[in-house]
Amino acid sequence: MAAPQLLQPNFHVKSSPTEEFEANSPRSISPHTNTEPAKPKYHPLFDSSEADIILSSSDRVWYRIHSFTLRNTSGFFGTLFSLPQPQSSRSCPSSAPFEEDSGVGGSSAEEEKEEEESASPIPTHEASEILTLFLLLLTGKPVPTISSWGSPACRAKLGDPCSSDPALSTSCDVIERVLSLAEMWDAPGPISYIRMGITSPTFLEKDPVRVYAMACHFGWDEARNLAAQHTLTIDLLREEEPTEPEKVIAEPRNPSESDTVDAGSTFASTPSAETAAASSIQRGLERLASKDLLVLLDLRKRRTDNFRMLLNSPVRFSAGNTPDYLCARCGVTQLDNQSWRLLKDALIFEMDRRPLGDQIVGKPVKGLGGADIMNLGAMEWPEAGPCWQARCTKEGCGGLNYDRVATLRQIAYCIDGLPLHIDDFRKC
Structure with missing residues (x-):
């Protein structure tokens, strides 16, 4: 007896006469509704008639691919194809040969339709944009730059015939979905390619939290350390600003404006760049395991605590931290350090918010931050x-x-000496 299939092919089952009558009855068909399902399309980059396997995306895009490629690059398909399989479930329709004796060049429209209906694609339940990138990596074909994934230019270059998934709005969204599919299908090739790409400055500077989450999940130590260092440039605990369309409604109209008002513009609220960044940070934190989040927070806390200790040191800042310190010029008057204490509080607050310290010294810290x-x-x-x-x-x-130049130089020395690697505190 043949073993059961792991993935159920998308067979076309013919309805009974009774079901066809009920489906075609006037009460079941709307005059404005097209009941015919969307016709599947073969992706232009994966349309070889020599392939023997068909994969289908969730938006009905079909991919012809060789079983040899899937078997040797994916542990999942290697196991699947080692099981006894019905031949029809893995057959791929091919172009009909030219029949010289009959005088017919190629198959007719009816034969092509029957051939398409007889195909049995393996459903993947993934969007075509994700499946296309994954198969390009799997088959060794040219792949767009990883930083362009999710952009309209990348979709146009891929020749994707279907519209994009609204949930795939950024490169990190697409990367996470491709990684998830590669992990599920046990395909190390795409994972290793992405591992090299996410450590580029484009991702580390734009979305370090999500890069850190991906690196922690797959155990990429180098990428995890780099991403953790770049998270020091952002405020992890800032809240996403909620949109308030009520404020737009309450604002009085300008009589000089045109009476023609877009109905959607009254309630529309375009999120700012800061709001979008806060939302991305929140999504990245939600993907972290508790131990990985604690390691990240521990690095930030150690830097802040060490910086506070150095600022309060009477050895480094003798004029502001030494009790009963006298004026350096007259040697008589005791200094009033109220202004220095206020500056220290501001420095510690900024270090607690963004522990890198580039906003304090106004320049990059060990090559990080300081873009302005x-x-x-x-x-x-x-x-x-x-x-x-x-x-x-x-x-x-x-x-x-206080000597301004000497004080600022000493503050910069303190920041440069703070720990920067999470492995220094990783105990678990």
């Missing part, structure tokens, strides 16, 4: 001005309480 060349760091903060302007209150002295 116009950012001067703590020099232009409101809390910094009173600190640099603080002077001795003794009449006739007026010496500066």
